[in-house]
Amino acid sequence: MPHYVPVMMNCEGRRLIIVGGGLVAERKVSSLLGAEATIVVISHKLSPWLQSCFEDGLITWLERGYMEGDLEGAALVFAATDQAIVNEAVVVEATKLGIPVNHAGDGKRGTFITPSSVRRGKLIIAVSSSGAGPIVATNLCREIEKQYGAEYETYIDFLSIVRMVIKHRVSDISERHDLFKLLAEMDVLTDIRNGNFHFWSEEEITSWITEYRREK
Numbered sequence: 001m002p003h004y005v006p007v008m009m010n011c012e013g014r015r016l017i018i019v020g021g022g023l024v025a026e027r028k029v030s031s032l033l034g035a036e037a038t039i040v041v042i043s044h045k046l047s048p049w050l051q052s053c054f055e056d057g058l059i060t061w062l063e064r065g066y067m068e069g070d071l072e073g074a075a076l077v078f079a080a081t082d083q084a085i086v087n088e089a090v091v092v093e094a095t096k097l098g099i100p101v102n103h104a105g106d107g108k109r110g111t112f113i114t115p116s117s118v119r120r121g122k123l124i125i126a127v128s129s130s131g132a133g134p135i136v137a138t139n140l141c142r143e144i145e146k147q148y149g150a151e152y153e154t155y156i157d158f159l160s161i162v163r164m165v166i167k168h169r170v171s172d173i174s175e176r177h178d179l180f181k182l183l184a185e186m187d188v189l190t191d192i193r194n195g196n197f198h199f200w201s202e203e204e205i206t207s208w209i210t211e212y213r214r215e216k
């Protein structure tokens with residue numbers, strides 16, 4: 001089994017191609033919506049959900065079977081048909097063009113596999129079994145979902161805003177390091193859960209930095 005390397009890919013403005021329009025293609029497309037990419041599905045037929053995505057203008061649909069030459073210009077390709085021979089041809093073309101490709105029917109034939117994931121705004125928790133047992137990855141994510149609720153979205157947004165101001169206002173690397181550490185140690189989650197939280201204004205962040213410098 002390959003030693004997979006996790007990465008987070010920015011797909012904005014990229015062309016992402018899914019070959020196949022069934023249930024597995026559906027799952028791949030649902031994980032790509034929101035990426036601000038051009039999502040192209042190639043298949044004679046679409047599942048009802050994919051059909052509604054097409055009608056809502058969320059995906060482009062090429063209503064036919066896959067043909068060699070279809071993958072030109074793609075950043076990622078998913079081979080998700082129920083025809084092993086077609087999935088294989090997709091992998092061969094993508095590999096020839098140097099495009100990362102996912103093979104839904106035989107993970108290790110492709111360049112990458114798709115993890116199960118939980119999203120809370122900017123927070124993404126991805127779980128993979130390296131293809132050994134996709135359902136284990138799925139079940140683990142269902143468990144994680146219970147532990148990491150909507151409060152994490154607010155928490156990460158708060159961290160992101162304060163970090164941005166620190167990066168803008170504090171040029172000394174060791175001060176920055178201290179402040180990032182203090183920020184990470186703050187128990188903001190309890191305040192969010194208890195309804196005692198508000199996003200800090202720029203003035204509040206600045207006075208927090210001043211306070212830190214005074215106590216240093």
Ligand SMILES: C[C@@]1(CC(=O)O)c2cc3[nH]c(cc4nc(cc5[nH]c(cc(n2)[C@H]1CCC(=O)O)[C@@](C)(CC(=O)O)[C@@H]5CCC(=O)O)C(CC(=O)O)=C4CCC(=O)O)c(CCC(=O)O)c3CC(=O)O
Pocket residue numbers: 027028031102103104105106107108112113114115116117127128129130131132133134135137138141
């Ligand atoms: C290698 C990989 C390639 C890839 O698709 O990237 C792959 C391969 C295969 N899956 C198979 C079966 C099932 N897969 C699921 C579910 C998911 N499978 C996903 C990923 C992956 N599946 C990649 C490895 C990820 C990892 O291990 O970490 C998830 C996580 C994400 C996603 O699909 O995007 C998604 C859950 C989404 C969520 O969290 O909700 C279910 C459950 C269900 O459908 O309800 C079943 C039926 C039960 C079973 O068989 O266990 C088969 C046998 C097919 C056959 O029998 O022909 C193969 C082929 C093989 O084993 O090589």
Ligand SMILES: NC(=O)C1=CN([C@@H]2O[C@H](COP(=O)(O)OP(=O)(O)OC[C@H]3O[C@@H](n4cnc5c(N)ncnc54)[C@H](O)[C@@H]3O)[C@@H](O)[C@H]2O)C=CC1
Pocket residue numbers: 019020021022023024025042043044045046047064065066080081082083086103104105106134
């Ligand atoms: N990775 C995963 O999580 C899983 C993978 N699988 C594998 O994925 C395959 C697909 O599963 P489902 O989506 O459930 O099947 P499905 O039967 O729902 O969909 C198959 C799709 O492939 C399309 N298709 C067939 N020939 C094509 C061609 N020449 N060009 C373009 N599209 C074509 C069909 O129009 C249909 O939309 C299964 O055969 C199995 O090998 C199955 C379960 C889970």
